[in-house]
Amino acid sequence: MSFNLETTEIDLGDTPIENIFINDFMPMADGTYVKVYLLGFKYAHDKDIDIQVNNETIAKNLNIPLSDVLRAWDFWQNKGIIEKIPKKNGNEYDYEVKFLNLKQLYIKNNYKPVSSMSNNEEVSSNNSYNCSQKDLIEANKIATINEMFNSIDYIMRRQLVPNEKKKILEWMYNYNMNPDIIVKAFFYSVEKKGIRKVNYVEGIIRNWYDSGITNVEALQEQLKMKDERYYRYERIMKYLGYGKGIPTESQMKVIDKWFDNYDFSLEMVLKACENTNKISNPSINYIDGILSSWHSKGIKTLDDIEKKDKIQEKKDIDNKGYDYKKAQPKRQIRATGKQPVKTRFHNFEQRTSNYTSDELEEIVRKKRESYYFKVKGE
Structure with a gap:
């Protein structure tokens, strides 16, 4: 294959690129394919017969493998904007590249003459x-x-x-x-x-x-x-039950904060989302509250969550305490092996631990007798 390049000490020329390529074809292609197209188009436009260039030249100038150049031409041929014209030497990789006029292609594909269409026809010339x-x-x-x-x-x-x-x-x-x-x-x-x-x-x-x-x-x-960031939006919104919903700009800022500022993994964020199973209307703000709490406590992994749960469970057990008044009879049973005799006065709190129940019973009896005789006048 060959391209023509004008010999000049300094290349001050211009290469006109059609806007159709920039607007419609360039966005769909890999960056390497775009570079191959542009450089090849420049060589074809320069028309210098003194310098011969080929795919190896393009690969060398762009510092890319030759295989990338060949794939680029296959891509653009599939898009219908170039033609590969094989040479007669039998080498399938040695061919000329013909750049098609994009304006002509656009007119051909989008403006079919009215006389050639029936009233009910809704399909263009390219089907x-x-x-x-x-x-x-x-x-x-x-x-x-x-x-x-x-x-x-x-x-x-x-x-x-x-x-x-x-x-x-x-x-x-x-x-x-x-x-x-x-x-x-x-x-x-x-x-x-x-x-x-x-x-x-x-x-x-x-x-x-x-x-x-x-x-x-x-x-x-x-x-x-x-695109990991976009993938995160998809997973989190779906996990929260929003289906195929699109996050708002403010929601995206909050989600980005979890990864960029808090340095949480996606696994940790989805773990926080699990807590919304008991909530009728889960929200990004609710998850933000959970993750902000974890961040402030230094929780970064699933193991940290498990350790925190165990510590909290132990604290809950310690804070329950015991009713020592209710536990006292059990202690007496363990000490004496006998069930203590209860009276109606056991329902009252003792003022001191120096008296036994029998002694308190005797004191009350004497006070009752003293009151009785005083009323009788004896």
Whole structure:
């Protein structure tokens, strides 16, 4: 293969890159693939016949393996924006790269002549679905679709316009995406990347589709490997019973605090979430109270929780105490082996421990006799 590069002492030229590539194709690709495309496009645009470049040249200039360059060209060919033209030498890895005109592709795929379409035809020349106004009206009547649009409005902090809604419905059909994964794509774009552009979200959807991600479960596995923070949001919200709900900005700040400031593991946070089983309306604030308490007490692991529970259990036993008045007869039984004789005066608290029960009985009897004779006048 070959690329032409103009010979100059200092490269002060320009390489025009179409906005269609930047807006629609670049967001869906790995960074290495983008670099390979741009450098190859530059070589093709320079048209210098004195310098021969090939895939090895690109690999060397980008400091990447040759295999990455070959995979990049396979990727862009699958996207339909380049063509690999094999040479006649029989080497499948030796080919020319033809960069297709993206503007022409866009016109070809999106603007089919009206005369070539029937009144009821809703499929474009590339067999993709084009949403009509009638389709949009009917889709809004479906609860899950309407909920999806409302969730996206909240994430975007504005209402979607009809054309944007139609485009989203086209994604669902063309990429076989369900409403939940569409909402996740908008959330990922806004909260993770800080970008509120529908075209950028479409790039994410395409990238997920190419990676075989068409449902929330597959997305969670992908994010677990690539984006731990986003994966935490997913697990915690699901553990608290919010299902597929999206955390608010304030909730995300609280969750981030548990990991960034308190340095808790996901295992510890989910352990705290278990305490919500007895609560009808669990909340992030309730979990925050538990984790803040653990943090202040220096509890960092599950073993620390177990040790704390044992210490607390011992304290509870020590603080129960005993009713020594009720325990006294039992002590006397153990000491004498006989059951003490109880009188009605045992119900009163003794003023001193110097008298036995028989002595107290005698004192009371004498006082009663003294009172009796005094009343009789004797």
